[in-house]
Amino acid sequence: MAVEVRLPTVLRTYAGGAPVVTLDGATVGEVLGKLVAEYPGMAGQVVQADGSLHKFVNIYLDDDDVRYLDGVDTPVPDGAEMSILPAVAGG
């Protein structure tokens, strides 16, 4: 399943500056696994060592936050758009 993955500015540097990359994967976790395999600099920045989503990142599949779906197990429909966004917060 081909999916377009929109990268936040902070991660683009690891992908040669590309704002969007196209990857395959049946689930969110598979796509993110491919992302890190392709761009190793992103290791540990999106997915944690145990495979769960990093808490400082929000992942949207089209308009839905995958944390409110099935997280990394959420199926990815062909042609979907995945957006990786930093969780922007502070005190």
Added chain:
Amino acid sequence: MEMIGHCLGGLPDEACGLLVGSYGGEEADQIFPTKNAAASALIYEIDPKEMLAVDRQAQASGSDIMGVFHSHTHTDAYPSPTDVAQAQDPGWHYVLVSLRDTHPVVRSYAIVDGVITEEPVVVPGLGEEPGDEGPGDGGQALGEPRVGEPGHSR
């Protein structure tokens, strides 16, 4: 001005929003006030759904999110330890609006690997800052030509 108005309107909670323009550039083309999803006087969190919408709109117009602003209701316009710990993007501008005193104070910082560097701020309508700003000199207070508070006590 819109930014300061949004911060005042958010009281007693902290208010926040996003800056859109050229990533790594000095000037924001647009300000997008957002909800504080944390709804707190002590912390802020940009509403993720609003961030997605702003991000899409920015990219569609050939821009990017290039910074974030938020208010401090009772402390200086200086990044708190929480702000520093959660600052992810070395290319962003982290703008602080302090509402502690009568006149809001606006300051901007780069936060790279936990190191805070103040940047000069120009608020449209308030005139330009003299060049070559040192730390502690870059803030602007609404309604006064210029107020720089030396020192960064929290």
